[in-house]
Amino acid sequence: MCGIVGYIGKQDTTKYLLDGLKELEYRGYDSAGIALLNTDKIDVFKALGKLENLKNKVDNASLSSSYEIGIGHTRWATHGKPTELNAHPHLGEYSYVVHNGIIENYKELKEELIEQGHSFVSQTDTEVIVHLFENYQNKLNNPIEAFKETISRLDGAFSILLISKADPSKIFFFKHGSPLIVAQGNEEGEVLFASSDAPLIGLANDVVYLEDGVGGIASTEGIEFLSDDYSWSTLPTSKQFAQKDGYRFFMEKEIYEQSDVVSDCMLGRIQDNGIDFDEIDESLIEGIKEIKICACGTSYHAGLTSSYLFERLSKVKCNVEIASEFRYKEPLLSDDTLFIVISQSGETADTLEALKMAKNAGLKSLVVCNVDNSSMTRTADHTILTRAGIEKGVASTKAFSTQTVVLWMLALYFAKAKETISSEKLQEELHALREVPKSLIVEDKLHEKTRRLAKRYLHGHGFFFIGRDVFFPLALEGALKLKEISYLHAEGYPAGEMKHGPIALADPELFTIALMPQNLLYDKIKSNVEELSARDSTICAISPLDFELADDFIKTLKTDHYMLEFFEMLIALQLLSMEISIRLGNDVDMPRNLAKSVTVE
Numbered sequence: 001m002c003g004i005v006g007y008i009g010k011q012d013t014t015k016y017l018l019d020g021l022k023e024l025e026y027r028g029y030d031s032a033g034i035a036l037l038n039t040d041k042i043d044v045f046k047a048l049g050k051l052e053n054l055k056n057k058v059d060n061a062s063l064s065s066s067y068e069i070g071i072g073h074t075r076w077a078t079h080g081k082p083t084e085l086n087a088h089p090h091l092g093e094y095s096y097v098v099h100n101g102i103i104e105n106y107k108e109l110k111e112e113l114i115e116q117g118h119s120f121v122s123q124t125d126t127e128v129i130v131h132l133f134e135n136y137q138n139k140l141n142n143p144i145e146a147f148k149e150t151i152s153r154l155d156g157a158f159s160i161l162l163i164s165k166a167d168p169s170k171i172f173f174f175k176h177g178s179p180l181i182v183a184q185g186n187e188e189g190e191v192l193f194a195s196s197d198a199p200l201i202g203l204a205n206d207v208v209y210l211e212d213g214v215g216g217i218a219s220t221e222g223i224e225f226l227s228d229d230y231s232w233s234t235l236p237t238s239k240q241f242a243q244k245d246g247y248r249f250f251m252e253k254e255i256y257e258q259s260d261v262v263s264d265c266m267l268g269r270i271q272d273n274g275i276d277f278d279e280i281d282e283s284l285i286e287g288i289k290e291i292k293i294c295a296c297g298t299s300y301h302a303g304l305t306s307s308y309l310f311e312r313l314s315k316v317k318c319n320v321e322i323a324s325e326f327r328y329k330e331p332l333l334s335d336d337t338l339f340i341v342i343s344q345s346g347e348t349a350d351t352l353e354a355l356k357m358a359k360n361a362g363l364k365s366l367v368v369c370n371v372d373n374s375s376m377t378r379t380a381d382h383t384i385l386t387r388a389g390i391e392k393g394v395a396s397t398k399a400f401s402t403q404t405v406v407l408w409m410l411a412l413y414f415a416k417a418k419e420t421i422s423s424e425k426l427q428e429e430l431h432a433l434r435e436v437p438k439s440l441i442v443e444d445k446l447h448e449k450t451r452r453l454a455k456r457y458l459h460g461h462g463f464f465f466i467g468r469d470v471f472f473p474l475a476l477e478g479a480l481k482l483k484e485i486s487y488l489h490a491e492g493y494p495a496g497e498m499k500h501g502p503i504a505l506a507d508p509e510l511f512t513i514a515l516m517p518q519n520l521l522y523d524k525i526k527s528n529v530e531e532l533s534a535r536d537s538t539i540c541a542i543s544p545l546d547f548e549l550a551d552d553f554i555k556t557l558k559t560d561h562y563m564l565e566f567f568e569m570l571i572a573l574q575l576l577s578m579e580i581s582i583r584l585g586n587d588v589d590m591p592r593n594l595a596k597s598v599t600v601e
């Protein structure tokens with residue numbers, strides 16, 4: 001999730017930009033930059049790493065003149081490594097742009113612009129915006145029309161601020177996909193921009209939370225919107241409240257963000273007839289007979305889920321190992337194995353060590369990761385970024401859903417390349433993938449249901465989360481979420497295995513959360529749950545189909561693909577764990593004994 005700030009006015013532009021970016025630090029970033037404009041002078045500063053590095057550069061420049069206009073950005077890398085060249089703002093000949101989102105059609109736009117004589121310096125999708133604007137401005141000599149034409153050519157998610165010597169008294173803005181707020185400053189003639197509330201608090205009261213497709217031009221004369229689809233609101237006053245976008249915890253915010261970040265994760269990757277990853281090509285699978293996946297915790301659960309998809313869709317043997325076990329078992333490795341590691345942080349010691357072992361054994365390696373420039377992305381041969389944005393809650397939520405989507409897309413990428421899937425089956429899978437963001441939308445009535453149910457599950461001698469096929473790793477994930485933040489004992493278990501011992505635990509104090517999808521082995525899971533219910537276990541069934549033996553029931557929507565049921569049930573499991581933790585008075589975001597990234601053995 002990148003951060004955007006912008007300023008027009010008579011106050012200290014540089015101070016607002018740097019302070020504003022500081023307020024956006026919680027969103028995570030790997031580089032930052034600002035561009036300043038007055039009459040016809042543009043200055044730009046960019047730095048890798050922490051904002052302090054950027055501030056030092058600005059301070060060392062000991063800027064003489066004041067600037068009326070400025071834009072700033074913190075970048076979370078999605079296209080192109082974290083480097084100064086890739087940091088925003090991006091420059092054309094006489095304009096700068098900052099951007100949050102992903103331009104899906106940037107490749108064809110870049111080719112078109114290069115043919116027209118534009119040269120590019122960065123690896124980013126963003127840079128096409130400023131060259132496109134100047135291409136139109138050079139022809140039309142009308143910045144507003146040039147801006148409108150530019151916007152009309154972009155596909156994907158793009159919230160942007162653009163400044164130009166072509167009209168040094170204005171900031172051109174547009175919102176599509178990623179959030180962008182425009183504010184009437186408290187000072188005369190002041191207009192402020194930010195990608196979330198925090199930078200604006202104390203400096204403005206009246207704001208417009210821009211809707212998709214709304215843009216305009218701001219100057220010290222005021223704000224001219226290019227459409228009427230906007231309304232003024234009052235800014236909240238608490239920064240802490242703002243950083244969580246009004247949610248009680250970062251974990252809650254990140255559960256609700258999943259629909260959007262999974263959309264970002266798929267942007268530009270799902271094509272009409274298959275999957276396209278910028279980061280890899282089909283040579284990755286040449287000579288590969290087997291996939292071995294290694295990870296820890298929630299990332300391991302994403303890997304286990306994908307093993308069913310790789311074998312079912314790509315017909316490639318796939319096994320998954322817990323990294324801390326793998327690294328000491330003296331594993332037999334062969335170079336016809338593709339070694340995939342999965343990690344939100346890219347820094348987990350056990351997973352990193354497993355990756356190094358595979359590399360030393362000569363295997364091709366790929367990391368599915370949320371943090372570019374991490375130890376694992378610098379070590380693996382290839383990286384596919386999940387684009388989840390920073391995950392502040394120690395208990396992973398959006399990391400898991402984006403990892404699982406990336407791996408599902410990868411399974412389809414392989415299936416198409418190896419021709420192990422018919423075109424109609426491929427279309428079925430692509431259709432289901434496109435529906436995932438909808439399955440991840442948190443319905444109020446679902447959240448309310450989990451909040452009410454939570455009170456019944458505070459005291460018991462334990463939980464079993466049970467499922468079959470991909471719902472078994474989902475059961476593991478649900479159990480881990482509960483353990484991590486409520487400190488109650490829970491186990492994820494293959495439903496068919498309960499009769500091989502664990503069913504001895506069945507009694508009214510044993511809470512069983514049963515994942516009962518309609519589209520996959522429903523009759524099998526139903527009979528497993530009936531066995532438990534017959535022995536008086538307290539059953540909470542999660543299913544689109546009514547199940548009269550359930551003591552509690554969370555109804556999910558009827559869909560036509562089991563993976564859509566998977567993501568719907570994931571939301572229910574995450575919310576239930578969080579609501580139980582809240583009732584127990586635990587620190588949902590920072591649970592006891594846990595760290596966000598386990599960089600030691």
Ligand code: AGP
Binds near residue numbers: 344345351397
């Ligand atoms: C998940 O909720 C936990 N925070 C933990 O299991 C985590 O998934 C594990 O430590 C792996 O972290 P990584 O994805 O950053 O490698």
